[in-house]
Amino acid sequence: MNYFRLLFRSLISRMLLLTMLSVIVAQTISSFFWVNQFAESEEKSVLLNANNLAENALSTISFFQDLPLQYRHLVLEQLRDLGGSRFFVSLNSEKININPIPDSPLKNEVLSTVENVLRRRIPEANKLVIEFSHPDDLHVLKNDILLKDLPPSWGAYTLIIPSVKPPILVLQIEMAEQEWLYLAAILPPPYLLSEKSLISAQQVVNLMFTTALLLIFIYLLFYKQTKPLQELAMSVSEMSIDLDQKPLKEQGASEIVAATRAFNRMQQKLQRYIQDREILFRSISHDLKTPITRLRLRAELLDSEEQTESFNHDLDDLEMLVKGALQTVKDTDIHENIQEVDVLKLLEQISSSQxxxxxxxxxxxxxxxxxxxxxxxxxxxxxxNGVKYGGWVQVYIVDSAESLQIVIQDNGPGIPADELDKIFVPYRRLHDDEYGYGLGLGISRNIIHAHNGQLHLLNRDQGGLEVIITLPRIYKSTLV
Known part of the structure; x- marks a missing residue:
């Protein structure tokens, strides 16, 4: 079930599946009604032809019954020579055993129709045998002679249609003791005695061919229509990392054009907002340097060394805040294009120095x-940080189709449990080092968040800190 969902999770694949199912259902329903209507019309034609054939057979039987016994064989020879009857006629000394074709409701109905017509003139005392036989297995004259073994001059050609091989109706009437009148004929078309099928093999081939063409056209059409939607999805995914990407081209269906236009407007507003905020923040931070420098000079002019030292201490704190603010903007808001990154190579470059x-x-x-x-x-x-406080670092990389996980482990003192969440706050420090402002972890987490990822800190049971970075692989196309 999960494989089926993954296979048909895109818009195009679902549309193709829906189209294919719709075509199959529509063709099946239409074929069902068409076959039933056609079969009903054909059945009526078959029964009408059977009734006409029975009337002709009744005339032939009456003709031979009225003939004197000594003239019957003479008339048979004349019929064979002149081809004057639609029936293959013979007078046999025994009843010919017929291998019947498989039963079907229509076959039984035809046999019943023929028997009802013949019984109007043939007494119940006369034995009457009616059956259908396949032409290749039809016995004539004697039980050991097949129709296909007779010479053409005997009229066998009237019962053989090689391209179709329709069933042959055989009538046998006992005229007298050891004298059977044998009549064989083909029903006029249509030859519909077998069970009707819902969809024929030819219809299945036509259905497959039509469906394949339809799916190809729909795929080409929807691929062209969903391409702008795919580009929109990609741009939305990458906007959290690259806010300065170019506006999307407004194309496709009207709904997609409207969504693209709304996205472009939103991106432009965010770009102006971020740009104004950055300019303002940089200006304020930069402009603060000048008054700090003036105050530091004036502090040197104070008479009291104690006040000068206290004044300089406050100015150092203020200068550290300004430098930290500038570093935060500089390190977090990196303007660069999104590209394919070899993370393993990146880590090897970092580790090359140590x-x-x-x-x-x-x-x-x-x-x-x-x-x-x-x-x-x-x-x-x-x-x-891991090398600084733990002496050594192990980096594990676990890659999957959904995410890229990087785990950094050190052997340092770790972080107190109550400080794990607070450590990301700017200027939060656990050590009195000469260098640093307490901004590194916050900046690192902001960079990971900008990639829609997560950064977690855990204290290892055996000692040390574990940093878990999870970067989702959401920037690949999922609409194909």
Whole structure:
């Protein structure tokens, strides 16, 4: 069931499946009504032909009954020579055994019709045998002689139609003791004595051919119509990483054009908002440097060294906040295009500076669509922290069709449980290092969030910290 859902999860595949099922159901229903109507008309024709054939047979039987016994064989020879009857006629000394064709309701109805007509003139005392036989298995004259073995001059050709081989109606009437009148004839078309089928083999071939052509045309049509929708889905997925991508071309159906136009407008508004916010933030942070420098100079002019030192301490804190704000904007808001990133190669570049302290464990890793510089800055920050506080780092990569997971483990002191969520807050620090502002983890998590991923911190049972990064593979087409 899951395989079936995966196979038909796209719009085109579902439309093709729906079209195929619709064609099959429609053709089956129409064929059912057509076959029934056609079969009913054919059955009426068959019964009418059977009634006419029985009337002709009755005339032939009456003619031979009225003939003197010594003239019957003479008349038979004349009939064979002149071809003056639609029946193959013979006078046999025994009843010929007939191998009947399979029974069917129509066959029984035809036999009943012929018998009812013949019994009008033939007394019940006369034995009457009526049956259908296949032409290749029809016995004539004697039980060991087949129709196909007779020479053409005997009139056998009137019962053989090689291309169709219709069943042959055989009538046998006992004229006297050891004297049987044998009549054989083909019913006029249609030859409809077998069970009717809902859909014939030819109809199945036509249905398959028609359905295949229809599916090809529908696929080409919907592929062209869903291509703008596919591009829209891709752009929506990548907008969280690349807000500066080009506006989409408005094309396709009116509904898709409306959705594309709305997306372009939303993206333009977000671009203007982010750009205005960035300019304002950079301007404020930059402009604060000048008054800080002035205040630092004026602090040197104070008479009290204690006040000067206190004043400089406050200015250092303020300057650290300004530098941290500028670094946050610079490191988080990286303007670069989305491209295929070889994450394993990225990690090898990071570990090349400290090969003894960083171990990478990974099998085959596929390319990931993202911003390479941002990902490299994020991973480098996390790995450097692990080496700094734990001495060594192990990096595991687990790749799947749905996500790319990167696990970074170190052997450091870890993070207190009550600080695991607070550590991402800007300027939150657990160590009094000379370098750093307490912004690294927050920036790293923002970069992962920008890729629609998740970053979690866990304390290992055997000691150390474990960083789990999960990056979803949502930037590949799912509409094919």
């Amino acid at each position: 090969p003894d302290n960083i171990k990478i464990i990974a099998k085959k890793v596929g390319l990931y669509r993202g911003k390479p510089l941002a990902l490299k800055r994020c991973l480098a920050n996390l790995i450097d």
